[in-house]
Amino acid sequence: MSAAVISLNRHLRPDGPPATVEYRLNAPIRRCYNGALHGLSNQFLGGIFETLAGLGRKHMSSQKWIACIGVFLATGALLIAAFGPVNRDGDSGTDRASSPTPENTSPQPDASSNRDDDRTEAETLIVDEPAPAPEGMAWIPGGTFEMGNNDGPPDESPRHSVSLDGFWMDATEVTNAQFQQFVDATGYVTIAETTPKREDFIDQLPDVSVIPEENLVASSICFNKEFDREALRTDFALWPYQVWQAVKGASWRHPEGPDSSIEDRMDHPVVHVAWDDVMAYCKWVGKRLPTEAEWEYAARGGLIGKTYPWGDERNPDGKWLHNIWQGEFPFENKVLDGHEITSPVGSFSPNGYGLHDMSGNAWEWCLDFYRPDYYAKSPQRNPFGPKDSFDPQEPRMAKRVQRGGSFMCNANYCIGYRVAARMKGTPDSGAFHTGFRCVLTTGMRDAFDKAPARKVADTETSSAGS
Ligand SMILES: [Ca+2]
Numbered sequence: 001m002s003a004a005v006i007s008l009n010r011h012l013r014p015d016g017p018p019a020t021v022e023y024r025l026n027a028p029i030r031r032c033y034n035g036a037l038h039g040l041s042n043q044f045l046g047g048i049f050e051t052l053a054g055l056g057r058k059h060m061s062s063q064k065w066i067a068c069i070g071v072f073l074a075t076g077a078l079l080i081a082a083f084g085p086v087n088r089d090g091d092s093g094t095d096r097a098s099s100p101t102p103e104n105t106s107p108q109p110d111a112s113s114n115r116d117d118d119r120t121e122a123e124t125l126i127v128d129e130p131a132p133a134p135e136g137m138a139w140i141p142g143g144t145f146e147m148g149n150n151d152g153p154p155d156e157s158p159r160h161s162v163s164l165d166g167f168w169m170d171a172t173e174v175t176n177a178q179f180q181q182f183v184d185a186t187g188y189v190t191i192a193e194t195t196p197k198r199e200d201f202i203d204q205l206p207d208v209s210v211i212p213e214e215n216l217v218a219s220s221i222c223f224n225k226e227f228d229r230e231a232l233r234t235d236f237a238l239w240p241y242q243v244w245q246a247v248k249g250a251s252w253r254h255p256e257g258p259d260s261s262i263e264d265r266m267d268h269p270v271v272h273v274a275w276d277d278v279m280a281y282c283k284w285v286g287k288r289l290p291t292e293a294e295w296e297y298a299a300r301g302g303l304i305g306k307t308y309p310w311g312d313e314r315n316p317d318g319k320w321l322h323n324i325w326q327g328e329f330p331f332e333n334k335v336l337d338g339h340e341i342t343s344p345v346g347s348f349s350p351n352g353y354g355l356h357d358m359s360g361n362a363w364e365w366c367l368d369f370y371r372p373d374y375y376a377k378s379p380q381r382n383p384f385g386p387k388d389s390f391d392p393q394e395p396r397m398a399k400r401v402q403r404g405g406s407f408m409c410n411a412n413y414c415i416g417y418r419v420a421a422r423m424k425g426t427p428d429s430g431a432f433h434t435g436f437r438c439v440l441t442t443g444m445r446d447a448f449d450k451a452p453a454r455k456v457a458d459t460e461t462s463s464a465g466s
């Protein structure tokens with residue numbers, strides 16, 4: 001883990017308030033609005049200091065300038081993490097030279113250890129369901145589909161043919177109730193609940209001694225609904241960073257901070273879970289994260305070449321079929337879909353495979369490393385993701401894929417709720433709108449039956465029967 005928290009100015013405004021807010025510097029970094037991240041990434045290692053120096057010298061003291069650099073980097077990470085791949089200027093840097101995968105993450109799980117039924121090209125695809133689906137899962141029949149989208153952001157292309165063996169997938173995002181069972185059984189503590197150490201940030205800051213001790217606290221990313229509307233500046237590319245903040249004490253148990261609770265949200269998707277956290281859950285429950293190909297294939301629900309899990313029209317007959325943001329972000333969420341934050345899983349109709357919330361509600365982690373150029377190299381059969389990560393927008397950080405958009409996705413800024421839309425985040429970063437769901441392949445079924453979670457279930461069953 002190498003989460004970074006640093007206390008810096010809340011705003012980029014030269015006359016902004018004093019340092020009060022903590023940001024995880026390595027929260028998921030995403031391609032963002034009009035290539036904002038592209039610009040950020042280009043500057044990240046090279047020109048950013050120069051750029052900010054110009055801004056800073058005009059308006060502020062050296063101390064404030066240093067703080068401003070930090071907040072620029074940090075908030076850039078956060079905001080881009082929250083908004084989908086809307087790279088309207090069409091340059092993702094896909095062709096840029098690669099760099100070695102940073103070492104701040106686990107290696108890509110081996111396909112053979114995660115897909116016991118890894119099958120050769122010569123074998124027939126598994127189409128028919130070989131056994132009854134485990135509770136809460138839906139069978140996704142194997143088949144061939146066109147993955148990606150040639151008309152969207154560059155990392156969604158080229159559209160390419162992918163064949164997958166059938167698998168089971170959780171019909172909903174993993175809920176707070178399910179994650180609670182895992183935590184109760186194992187005592188697992190999520191990254192958001194863990195106090196970061198100064199040395200966690202060595203890869204990200206030239207001098208970790210600048211991090212105030214009081215800011216090395218457990219925290220996670222939330223939307224700041226109380227952002228200063230009068231002071232909000234929208235005349236620079238990264239303006240939305242002003243409405244995000246890391247909140248001390250925010251975690252899956254307290255989605256909006258210490259004063260919030262999941263007591264009445266046990267059927268909502270668990271959020272504030274990092275990739276490393278959800279991998280631990282998967283191991284316990286005997287499943288795994290979907291590959292990006294499995295996720296997109298499942299999200300399409302058997303439809304061909306459609307934008308959403310139900311078709312091409314976002315609001316057929318004026319209805320909202322997913323939990324996203326309506327209205328102009330960040331000023332007004334009209335909540336026309338009935339949900340301002342997460343919604344109970346399954347609140348909206350399932351797609352053709354019986355899967356709910358494959359668009360909206362919470363972002364969902366996938367197994368794969370992120371590379372914008374992977375689609376040009378992907379194997380045709382059961383692709384398991386690239387062997388390493390490269391995000392030209394933040395080359396020093398390994399990223400894992402996220403899919404599906406969230407309740408924060410909106411038409412004026414984020415279109416992450418499309419089935420082809422790609423997102424990515426560092427494996428140690430959670431947020432209040434990021435969750436996951438699991439899959440199970442036919443080859444994993446024996447291991448699933450012996451997984452630790454089954455022992456808990458057996459104990460509960462025998463207790464109930466005695
Ligand atoms: Ca909503």
Ligand SMILES: [Ca+2]
Binds near residue numbers: 173357358
């Ligand atoms: Ca979702």
